[in-house]
Structure formats: structure tokens, C-alpha cells
Amino acid sequence: MDARLTAEQDEMRRTLRALLRDRCGPRELRAALDTPAGHDPALWRALADRLGLPGLAVPEAYGGVGCTATELALACEETGRALAPSPLLATSVLVAPLVLALGTDAQRAGLLPRLASGALTAALAVPGTALATALALTGDNAGDWAGGGRAGGVQARRADGGWRLYGEVRQVLDGHSAGLLLVAAHTGGFARSRTRLFLVAGDAAGVTRGRQTALDATRPQGWLQLRDVPAELLGEADGGEDAGEVLGALGAAGDAAAAVLAAEAVGAADRALERTVEHVGQREQFGRPIGSFQAVKHRLADVYVQVQAARSAAYYAAWATVHGERAGGLALAQALEALRTAAGEAIQLHGGIGFTWEHEAHLYFKRAAGDELLLGPVHRLRAWVADGRGLFSRGAPPAASLGALPGGS
Numbered sequence: 001m002d003a004r005l006t007a008e009q010d011e012m013r014r015t016l017r018a019l020l021r022d023r024c025g026p027r028e029l030r031a032a033l034d035t036p037a038g039h040d041p042a043l044w045r046a047l048a049d050r051l052g053l054p055g056l057a058v059p060e061a062y063g064g065v066g067c068t069a070t071e072l073a074l075a076c077e078e079t080g081r082a083l084a085p086s087p088l089l090a091t092s093v094l095v096a097p098l099v100l101a102l103g104t105d106a107q108r109a110g111l112l113p114r115l116a117s118g119a120l121t122a123a124l125a126v127p128g129t130a131l132a133t134a135l136a137l138t139g140d141n142a143g144d145w146a147g148g149g150r151a152g153g154v155q156a157r158r159a160d161g162g163w164r165l166y167g168e169v170r171q172v173l174d175g176h177s178a179g180l181l182l183v184a185a186h187t188g189g190f191a192r193s194r195t196r197l198f199l200v201a202g203d204a205a206g207v208t209r210g211r212q213t214a215l216d217a218t219r220p221q222g223w224l225q226l227r228d229v230p231a232e233l234l235g236e237a238d239g240g241e242d243a244g245e246v247l248g249a250l251g252a253a254g255d256a257a258a259a260v261l262a263a264e265a266v267g268a269a270d271r272a273l274e275r276t277v278e279h280v281g282q283r284e285q286f287g288r289p290i291g292s293f294q295a296v297k298h299r300l301a302d303v304y305v306q307v308q309a310a311r312s313a314a315y316y317a318a319w320a321t322v323h324g325e326r327a328g329g330l331a332l333a334q335a336l337e338a339l340r341t342a343a344g345e346a347i348q349l350h351g352g353i354g355f356t357w358e359h360e361a362h363l364y365f366k367r368a369a370g371d372e373l374l375l376g377p378v379h380r381l382r383a384w385v386a387d388g389r390g391l392f393s394r395g396a397p398p399a400a401s402l403g404a405l406p407g408g409s
Contacts, residue, residue, distance in 0.1 A: 003315060005074070013074055016051060020082040026360055029218070032085050037177040038211065038220025039085040047086065048118025051075075054092045055116025058100070063113035069256045073263035073318035080267030083218045083363055087121040089264075090174040093257045095122035095182050098197065101249040102235045107199070111180070123178035125169045125224055127153040131374055134184060135254025137329050138380040141247050144186075144193070154226060156185040156198060163231045165198060169224045171374075176211040176222025178202055183224075183231065196246055198231035205230070216370025218363060258328030258375070259317035265335035265371060266311045269342040272364040273303050276346045283351075296349065303342050310338035333381035340368040340378075 005013070023043050024032075032040040047053040057072045058064025065071075072092065079088060096115050099108060114120035126134040130145035145153075154167030165185055175181065181200040186193045200207065206229035214221045235245075277300060280291030290296055310331075317331035343365040347354040354361040372378060386392060 003312075009071060009074055012051070012071065013078055016047075016053075016075055016078045017081070019046060019050065020078060020084055024082045024084045029083060029085070029360075029363075033217045036211065038174075038217070039087065039177075043084070044086050044118060044121075047088070052116075053088060054096075054118040057092065058096055058112055058116040062100075062108060062116060064116040068318075069259060069321045070315075070318040073260045073314065076260050076264040077267035077314075080264035081271040083268060083360075083367060085218045085220060087123075087174050087178065089219075089257075089261070090123045090178060091115055091121045093260050094124040094173070094253065095180070097253045097256060098124070098182060098249055099234065101252065102197065102246065104236060107232075107234065111199075115180075120180055121174060121178045122180040122182060123172050123175045123222070125154075125172045125175055125181050125183045127167075127169050127184075128171060129373070131171075132376065132380075134250055135257060135375075136247075136251035137254050137258055137332070137375060138384050141250055141254075142244075145195075154183055154185040156187045156196065156231065163198060163233055165200065165226045165229045165231045167226050169226075170212065170221075171214075172222050172224055173374075174220055174222065175224050176209050176220065181207070181224065182234065183226070185231075194246075197234040199234055200226070200229055200231045214370065215373065216363075216366045218367060219370055219374070255326045255328040256321045258332040259314065259321050261371070261375065262310070262314035262317055262328065262331040262335035265332070265339040265368075266307065266314050268364055268367055269303075269307045269310065269335070269339040272339070272342040272346045272361070273300070273307055275361065276300065276303075276342075276349050279350055290349070299345055299349070303338075303345050306338045306341055310335040329381050329385050332375065333378045333385075336368065336372055336376055336381075337378050339364070340372070343368045 023046060028040065032038070032043070052065045053075055055064035056067050056075060057069055058066070060066035076088070079086065092115070096112065099111050099115070103111065111120070115122060127145065132138040133143070133145045134141050154165055154169060156163050156165050165183060167185065169175070169183070179202045181202055183198045183200050184195055185198055187196050188194055206227040208225040208227070209222050212221055212223050277291070280296055280300070281289050283290050313327075313331040313334045317327040320327040343361070346361040347365055350359065350361050353359050356362070
């Protein structure tokens, strides 16, 4: 792979960084977190209208820019630096690829242009803490994570020639504000249950929802209650698709999302490190900046090496996604670990002020912890890849087959 950025990619990054510096500074960020939606609609419109960010990886035939996951990852690296709260992750990284992969021609034509323009936001609703499992990042997603029988979740049944959903979902990214809900539900009862995805309007009859308190306020989450809600099956109405098609699409979307989120975590870690370096160059003890002490230099050097290694892994994972390989899970594990380390050192080296609401250091620390709760933890991301590769079993698969395994590259 060629790790050099093209002129277009470099220009996109510089333009996006300048926009976020002007529109998503510390004061604007805190104001956005206090809104009902948890993000600034004006900033979202600017990202959509000026940069086409929501449609960056959507094909041009559906009104998108027609780029790849690589460009989306580079863009999210910049939004991660600013901790910019927006519907980008839920709408463009999670929902849009699933609509593109599974939707009918009519569904793609009706939804993707609005998602790409930013006019419609979307959320992927899976029960409880099962997002990482549903996306096949920490285990096999063929289990009962979507509910059914004894597991609760959301149930779907046929009624009057359509589908009706009943159940409850929590910890849904942007679930309280999204105009479109993509709900994972079980069909067929307990004995013959299978997971399928359904399209639900955010304001549909029977939908009750609200924002819930989250550790990381820059990742707004909502809860949903579905009571006999009319829904549209994503895909062919006759249900003729293979039973594993939905799970396969979720797994593919999960790997791409992991690569994008790895780049986002790298951006956050890089900015946390920058802020810390600035601070230790100004804070003095014993008549000299603490950044001149050898022990502080060593700590920051270790963080720098970890962030750069995570950036390399994230860039490779984004490149691998485009070339049919899977490396997102490992890249995400390394990036989350780098973010946790960088944020932890930021807290320590800023002293007591790092924990206060007045300083942004604690926001990066909460982003690190919140992302691990949503998509990890790190040891489970790595364990799933190791199990898939047979690293701790006698019958390890040959190297040529690793690309087909979870996290293979």
C-alpha cells in the first residue's frame, strides 16, 4: 500500500480541520452538548453542504461523493481531534452501508440521497450493549443478541400485509434524534428465529424515545420503546435472502466501521497529546517547565510512539477495507488503547485541572472509556481476532487463509 495522501485527501483534511477549528471550539462544543439533540445542527449542515461529509462514501449514483472508507476514515480522524458531536457515525458509518448492501433498489433510491445530503439522519438500534457483537467485532454475531424468546430485545411479526415491531432498545447512538431508525429484530418466534433489519420512521406511531445519560456526552445516546410500530423490512419483502446475508452485511459494515473509528480515536489521541505537550511546556516547577524533566519527556515519547503506531494500523485497516481484507478489529483495539493512554497521561500531566469541567482533558478521557464500553473492550477485540486465527490452538490456519477470518489481513 502507498501511505502517502493524495492532493485531494490532504485538501479535504485541511479544509475540515479549519472548519472544525472555527465552528467546534471548546465553547461551541459544550453548547452543543447541552442541546436536546446533543449536537449542533448548524455545524452538521455545514459539514454536509460545504464538504459533503455524510455522503463521502456513498456512490455518486445515489447522490454521494463516491469516495471510499479511506477518505471517510481521514475525515473522521479530524472530527475525532475536535471530539465533534454529530450524526456522522450513526448515519454514514453504520446505517448507510447497510442500506447500500441490503436495501432494494427502491429503498436505496429513496434513502441514500437523503442520507448523503445530510437531510436525513439515521441510527442503528440493537439491544443493550450488543453493538460490538452485532457488528462481529468481539464475537460471532449469529447468536441471540437481537432478542427473541428468552433474550428480550425487539420482536417482529407480520400483520395486515406488513410488519410490526415490539420491544425496547437502549444505548442507541443518536437514537433520540435520528429521523430514520434501522432496527434489528427477531422474526419467526423462538424456535425458528432469525435476525432481520427493519426501517422505522423516527416519528412513527408507537415509537417513544428520549436521550439518556452517557459517560461520553460527545456521543449522544437514546432509548427507544416500540409498541406495535409499523416497519418496513430492509431488503426483499418476500424474505428470499439467505439467512446469513444480514449477519454477513453487519459483519462487513462492522469491520469498515472499526477502521473508521480507529482513525477517529487516533485523531483524538493525537490532539490530547498535543494539548499535553503544550501544557508541560508552559507549566513550571522548581523554576523550569516540567516538560524539560527527563521523566516527563520519556512518558510523552512513549505516548507519541503508541499514537503513531495506532495511526499506521488505522490507515492500513482503511486501505484493507477497500481491498477486500479485514483488519478493522485489531486497528480499533490499538487505537482505543492509544487513546486511553494519551488521555490518561493528559489527565496526569495537567494535574488537578485535568479532571475539571473547565478543561477538555476529561472529555478525551471519557471518549476513550465510552468507546471501549460501546465497541470493546480492547482485550475482547483482540481475543476475537486471535480465536479466528487460531493463535492459541494447535490447528492454526495457514497464513493464506487469514484474510477470510475475523480481523484477518
